[in-house]
Amino acid sequence: MSVLTVKNVTHGFGARSILEDVSFRLLKGEHVALVGANGEGKSTFLNIINGKLMPDEGTVEWSNRVTVGYLDQHSVLKPETTIMDNLRLAFNHLIELEKEMFTLYENMADADDMDKLLEDAAEIQSILDSSGFYIIDSKIQTIAQGLGLGDLGLDTMVDELSGGQRTKILLAKLLLQNPTILILDEPTNYLDVEHIEWLTNYLKEYENAFILVSHDIPFINNVCNLIYHIKDCELTRYVGNYEDFERLYEQKQRQLEKDYERQQKEINRMEDFIARNKARVATRGMANSRAKRLEKMDKIEKPREKAKPVFNFKEGKTPSRVLIEATDLVIGYDSPLTKPISFTIEKGKKIAICGVNGLGKSTLLKTILGIIPSVEGTIRFGENVEIGYFEQEDHKDNTNTALDEVWNEYPALTNHEVRSELAKCALTSENIMSQMRVLSGGENAKVRLCKLLLKRLNLLVLDEPTNHLDVDAKAELEKAIREFNGTVIIVSHEPYFYQSFVTDVFNVEDWTTKIV
Template sequence: MSVLNVKNVTHGFGSRAILENVSFRLLKGEHVALIGANGEGKSTFLNIITGSLVPDEGNVEWSNRVVVGYLDQHSVLKAGTTIRDNLRLAFDGLFEMEKEMLGMYDKMGEASESEVNKLMEEAAEIQNILDNSGFYMLDSKIEEVAQGLGLSDIGLDKLVNELSGGQRTKVLLTKLLLQNPTILILDEPTNYLDENHIEWLKRYLQDYENAFILVSHDIPFVNAVCNIIYHVENCELTRYVGNYDNFLQLYEQKKVQEKKAYDRQQKEIDKLEDFIARNKARVATTGMAKSRMKQLDKMDILERPKEKIKPIFNFKYSKSPSRFLIEAKDLVIGYDEPLTRPLNFKVEKGKKIAICGVNGLGKSTLLKTMLGIIPPISGKVEHGENIDYGYFEQEYIDNTNNTALDEMWKTYPSMTNHEVRSELAKCGLTTEHITSLMKVLSGGENAKVRLCKILHRELNLLVLDEPTNHLDVMAKDELCRALKEFKGTIVLVSHEPMFYEQFITDVWNVEDWTTKLV
């Protein structure tokens, strides 16, 4: 049974085509991954099927009585409310039903016998729905899911306006799962989750009885939870049965077949054109030449298979710094309250350090304190000599009307137009991306612009906070290679061991330092 049918949808932005005549179907119970390179149109497709964007052409049809739950990266929470307040909103429909049922009981005192019987039947029906929905155990259900996704560590009575972007995303995801919609639509849900909570969400989705559509570049996660792959590429949407590994095998076979078919046809075209050129002027063979021309005219010409633009990341090394770049002495980090016990550590030249651990324990805060962006609660941080650092921030909110070109010029005003475009192109960005506003670029495209700003400078220290969030598989692989080859020192926060274990020399776990219960 199909719960969603998308027929012949076409959409673009200005002269840039995003989707062309695509069709899609979602069957009951299917676990679908929507994959593709950054900027191919995954988020556009989600916006179209959820109704927040009207396609230029085509139809989107949901089956009746489908409840769609959508987690995107731009949802907001009302300031002044607690985490618990927002999670209880997931059950607004049930609270309304309870209110309706209590109103029926109030009416019974003044109703006739037949009216009472009718009200009793309706109240019993609502009571049955409330019982089956676990309405009288909501708080324990909230606690269970909140614990699974790490919100209990933050505290359910904390105000949402005091949360980081990652913590807000966790609240939205927890609320969505509590609603238990017929269809789940999840856009990059693992970006702000650490390993433990990714594992919890993985088990949850594996056991999920309803259908869901997932956008993710986390390949192990996709492999574990999805049984259908839809691949977005060159404005087309192609369906594959199986997980990501199955898709990759079939996709590679398809590309090889397309290349062989194209090469065969090109050889045939060359032969025909050569025959025509040699024989059209000769009276004896002009008939055969015309026959070949008709054959050529009728031929359905295949397009040359398009090669994906591969980003190239090469970090420039500046000069050798002192032996120790950063030294912490009795350092306590935090904002309003301490997040760690006093820390004593050194970042030595040439080390490549991964910082891991449960979210909410201060990984991002630690990086900012190490760089002097924010002050410590107590203790001090000392920097060595000759340090040139580049900092990639996890959360980047830009509400200006800057384009990618403007962003580079703002940082490097002496660069020419050609130089800026060339640097951005190396990072896998097209002309359309380069001239688009930063706030309308996809998360991956935005990240590539910010990486480009770091790549252009000569550095001996890279401080990176979740740089793989939003990056597609090709960009992740290239970033891994570049970090592996970088001659300088790296301090990296990441929730993806598969990404960093190839080049890292040391792993620091903030759970060993925290003052919180883990």
């Protein structure tokens, strides 16, 4: 049974085409991953099927009474509400359905078409049963505990929570709704390892259909059985997980290259024959015939890969042996997040800071860098420390173009030099002239990485740098950090990303004053 049908959808922004004549069909129970490089149109496609964007051409058709749950990269919570307030909102549509069912029963006394009313009421009752409407409290506790919200206290105000904790609430609310189709845009970005594992197990057993956008390959491999690949405005279907897709895509590309080369040889032979025989009376007819065949030939385009990013961090002066020394440091905002901690960070160390969300990983980075003050204790820097800092997210209202964003920081560079550096990060001419706020998450991250790559530094501080980055950019960033001879402090929810270069791990769970 098809729950969603997309027919011949075309969409673009200005002169830029995003999707061309794309068709897509989602069946009940299918677990789909939508993959592709940054900026290819994954989030645009999700917004079209969810009704947030109207396509330039084509149609989007949902089956009757389908419910859609959508978690995107910019979902927000209503201020001055508790965690429980938000989780209970998940059942509003079911409460309305129950009211509709009671109205149907009331109308049966005077109805001419009793069978139709009974059929509608039975359908609603089935939806209520399958959605767990009659065990709401139990479901809230199960989902909240699975995503680590139970330990925070469900009466906690959402204003007090970190970005990662807010994402967990939005995700929990969505899972409680148990929609016919679940649409998830980068759901693991702000989840820690433990809760990614819980979500993985949940989605593996999920009976309904879902469409997932993620650059977390192990996660896709575990939960998806269909891959749709967006590239060059086209959408191509592959059966299996991401590993199956990679293998099949590589086979397809090799076959396409062979077909292209074979056709080019045939074209060259025909053009040679035409050139040699069109002037001769005896063979002119054959030459004209081949010219017509050549004109009608369905030409195979040469396979071309998108430009891949090249990252190389520039190393600054040699610093002292100890770059950072923390003594009896307590971090927090209105109240302490940790007990007093002391540590040193030496030259050449590559340190991963891990632990569940909400315990102060980003706060620790900002305290070390002096962006926010410590509650207690001191931070002392060594000599010649040159810092490069990658913040987890850009400002949402950043109206600078990508070109200006880099040029403002490095005004001595020429226009050509700035464009060249952005191009090395796999950004197109169109990306370069676009405002930061309208770029995709991955494109925005690449611009901010570009600024770091131009700076001479010996201490690299990275807060969730892989969020939104596509597979190629992640692999290149991992290589660049591994080859960087300076010191690195990284916060990341992806151990498989940093395990090849990390020398030490700081677990904030060992320092926290909170219950973990």
